Amino acid sequence: MAANDTHQAIETVFRIERARLIAGLARMVRDVGLAEELAQDALxxxxxxxxxxxxxxxxxAWLMAAAKRRAIDGFRRSKMLARKHAEIGQDFEDQRDSSIEDAEAAMDDDLGDELLSLIFTACHPVLAxxxxxxxxxxxxxxxxxDEIARAFLSNEATIAQRIVRAKKTIGNAGLTYEVPRGKDRGMRLxxxxxxxxxxxxxxxxxxxGEDLIxxxxxxxxxxxxxxxxxxxPNxxxxxxLLALMEIQASRLAARTAPDGSSIPITEQNRSRWDQLLIRRGLAALERAETLGGSHGPYALQAALAACHARARNADETNWKKIAGLYDTLRDVMPSPVVDLNRAVAHSMAFGPEAGLKLIDEIAEAAALRNYAPxxxxxxxxxxxxxxxxDARIEFERAAELSRNVREKEFLLKRAADCGS
Structure with missing residues (x-):
């Protein structure tokens, strides 16, 4: 294999194995920052x-064994090996001479819990x-x-500081790298x-920013x-949530015009909706309902998205069912944003005056005061x-509140349409 091909293969393997490596190492060394460094050393x-x-x-398994050897050497140099052995309850030294196959078996024993524990740790409520x-x-x-900074329209230094502070917060809080059980698991999930x-x-x-999506x-x-x-799986x-994301993502290609402007769902070309993602989403929704979660907030939102996904065209959309689902969602997950979306659904199901009546009821909500939608x-x-x-005044106000360039352009176009 040529050197370039080998390097590409290494990078591909590392991308696949990286999260699993960090998860396993974090559980052993009790330090997510150190685990990340050890994984990088293995690369x-x-x-x-x-x-x-x-x-x-x-x-x-090779990468894990290399990272473990590096951890042992580091603990030796810092004269912390004995304390770490007692703390972790595992003899790293015995693993130095174990085969790669044995290391892989050890990784697989608790692999799911290790990766899940890292996810639960990274998403701990102690962090903002x-x-x-x-x-x-x-x-x-x-x-x-840099990629995270670009995704959230921030600068790299801010994101780097945020990540460093998060790691320190986790360390100072003395969190255990374990999947929580019972009531704690539900809260953390x-x-x-x-x-x-x-x-x-x-x-x-x-x-x-300039991109709508x-x-x-x-x-x-x-x-x-x-x-x-x-x-x-249970x-x-x-x-x-998975169903909601898969179904919503199925529409991404149809949500914007070639110039980047927004296309409302009622005007989208449904032949551009990704049918594979829709099938995946509907299957995940069925799984959620089978598990007894049909009235969970994410499952209800997925059911709303499914109403659009099942309609062959905009005229076949069951807006009365959507309005009913929003009535239920409002009871399960009360929020001003849900109330606003409920008003939209009722306006489509029962006419614009029904929507105006509902929107007047939430007009004073503080959370919606500067909310462009x-x-x-x-x-x-x-x-x-x-x-x-009156419509033109509202569209212009919405455009003033929006911080997204494409959304602002769309709203100003709608305002102009009111005049014509």
Whole structure:
């Protein structure tokens, strides 16, 4: 194999194995930052050795064995080996001479729990949501700080500091790298799903910048969702969130015009919707419902998305069913944003005046005061009711509030349409 091919193979293997390596190492050394460094050291060793010896039969086990040897050497140098042995309860020295096959077997014994424990740690509620998202994308997604910064329209230094602070916070909190049990697991799982949901939403509808959508962020969130679903096969809300993301992502190619402008769902070319993602999403939704999670907040949102996915064209959309699902979601997950979306659904099911009545009921909600979708929705109701002057005022206000260039252009175009 040529040197370039070997290097490419090494990089591919490392991308695949990276999260598993860090998960296993973090559990042993009790330090996620050190685990990340050890995984990187193993990559350096592979780049040095594999071009001469070839890619091993069990590359993941080779990398883990190399990282463990590096950890042992580090503990020796710092005279901490004895304390670490007592703390971790595992004799690293015995593993120095074990075969690669034995190392791989040891990795596989608890692999699911190790990776899941890393996800739960990266998404611990002790961290702020934005720190959880950055750390998750770094450790589990393998994104560089530059890639994370570009995804969230931040600068690399800010993201790097955020990740460093998150690692220090985890260390100072003395967290154990274990999957929580019982009630704690349910509480922590909600935090994990919240982070993945945050990452997906930022990709699906960018809050700022020039692009309306960021498909790479959506894809990363979907990948994380699939990992969690594989590791937690009996958690209905995991499948509810996965279903929601798969179905919503199926529409990405149809959501924007060639110039980047927004295309409303009622006007999208449904032949461009990804049918494979729709089938995956519907299967995940069925799994969530089978597990008894049909009224979970993510499963309900997935059921809403499924109503659109099942309609062959916009006219076949069952808006009355969507309105009913939003009534249920409002009881399960009360929030001003859900109330706003409920108003939209009712306006489509029962006419714009029904939407205006509901939107007037939430007009004073503090969370919606500077929320661009609020006046945008009201503008749409007014437009469909034939009150064009009032609609234009709402669309212009929504454009002023929006921080996304493409969304702002779309709203200003709708305002101009009111005049014509």
């Amino acid at each position: 350096v060793s592979a780049l040095s050795e594999w071009p001469k010896t070839g890619v091993p039969i069990h590359p993941g 949501p934005e720190a959880r998202a950055a750390l998750t994308l770094r450790l589990i997604g393998g994104l560089t700080t 909600a935090s994990v799903l919240e982070v993945v949901y945050l990452i997906f939403n930022e990709g699906y509808s960018a809050t700022a 960021r498909p790479a962020l959506c894809a990363e969130a979907q990948r994380l969702g699939r990992i969690i679903a594989g590791l937690a 958690e209905p809300e995991v499948f509810g 609020m006046p945008a929705a009201k503008g749409d109701f007014l437009f469909r009711a034939g009150r064009f002057t």
